[in-house]
Amino acid sequence: MIRLEKFYDLISRNATVTLTNRQLDTTFFEGSMRDIPDHFSNCIVEDFCVSNTGDFLFKIKVNPVPANEEKRLWHEGGLRVHGSIFHYWFKQYDEGSEFGIDGGRISKLMLKRNGEIVCNYDRGWDVQPVDEDTQFAYEILVHTENF
Numbered sequence: 001m002i003r004l005e006k007f008y009d010l011i012s013r014n015a016t017v018t019l020t021n022r023q024l025d026t027t028f029f030e031g032s033m034r035d036i037p038d039h040f041s042n043c044i045v046e047d048f049c050v051s052n053t054g055d056f057l058f059k060i061k062v063n064p065v066p067a068n069e070e071k072r073l074w075h076e077g078g079l080r081v082h083g084s085i086f087h088y089w090f091k092q093y094d095e096g097s098e099f100g101i102d103g104g105r106i107s108k109l110m111l112k113r114n115g116e117i118v119c120n121y122d123r124g125w126d127v128q129p130v131d132e133d134t135q136f137a138y139e140i141l142v143h144t145e146n147f
Contacts, residue, residue, distance in 0.1 A: 004060060005041040005099065007048075008033070008123065012013035016055040022046050022061070028062060034122055038073075038091060038107055049144070075145070079137045086137045087112045091143055099123040110139055 004019075012022055013015070013034040020027050029036055033056075043060040050056055065070070073093060079086045091108040099107045110121035111134060118134045120127040129135040 002041045002045045003041065004036075004058060006043055007045070007056075007058075008099070009042075011056060013124065017056045018055070019043075022059045024059070028060070033127070038093075038099075038123075043105050066119065077139060081133045081137045081140075084113050084133045084137075086134070088117070088137070088141060090141065090145065096147070099147055101142055104142070106142065106146045109138070109141065111141075 011033050013032070015030065015033045016056075017029070017036060018027060019029040019036070019040060019073060019098045029040060040060065042045055043053070045058050045060055047059040048057060073091050074089065075092060076087075076089050079088060089108075089110045090106050093107065094103050096104045096105065101107075101109065106121070107123055109119065109121040113134070117127055118131070119129045119138050129138045
């Protein structure tokens with residue numbers, strides 16, 4: 001029994017992935033590996049294959065997460081650091097995981113300043129904090145929400 005999350009480190013985050021049921025009659029997700037919704041991470045992989053072009057097809061057994069539970073995991077707000085105002089979003093679980101920031105409870109975090117992404121973590125770093133103010137805003141959130 002292998003869970004989908006075990007494949008995350010083995011496959012490029014930009015790889016195209018399709019998640020489907022064993023009968024191939026329901027597609028749960030299709031897109032970049034980096035965009036797979038977290039609630040699929042613990043799904044059991046029943047079978048998988050790779051196409052000649054490097055696309056992955058995973059046949060998974062889905063454990064559905066209720067929509068209200070998915071909403072509960074997301075947080076949004078704003079922070080002022082010196083002269084900068086940061087808008088943030090993060091996804092926080094009840095317990096830490098290997099995909100969380102430093103093994104913590106936040107698995108996804110985005111900071112924007114003036115509409116521009118200045119920090120983004122999505123089960124790994126996409127954009128590390130771009131300057132000292134961004135780093136400070138990031139550290140505030142991690143210190144107060146991650147552990």
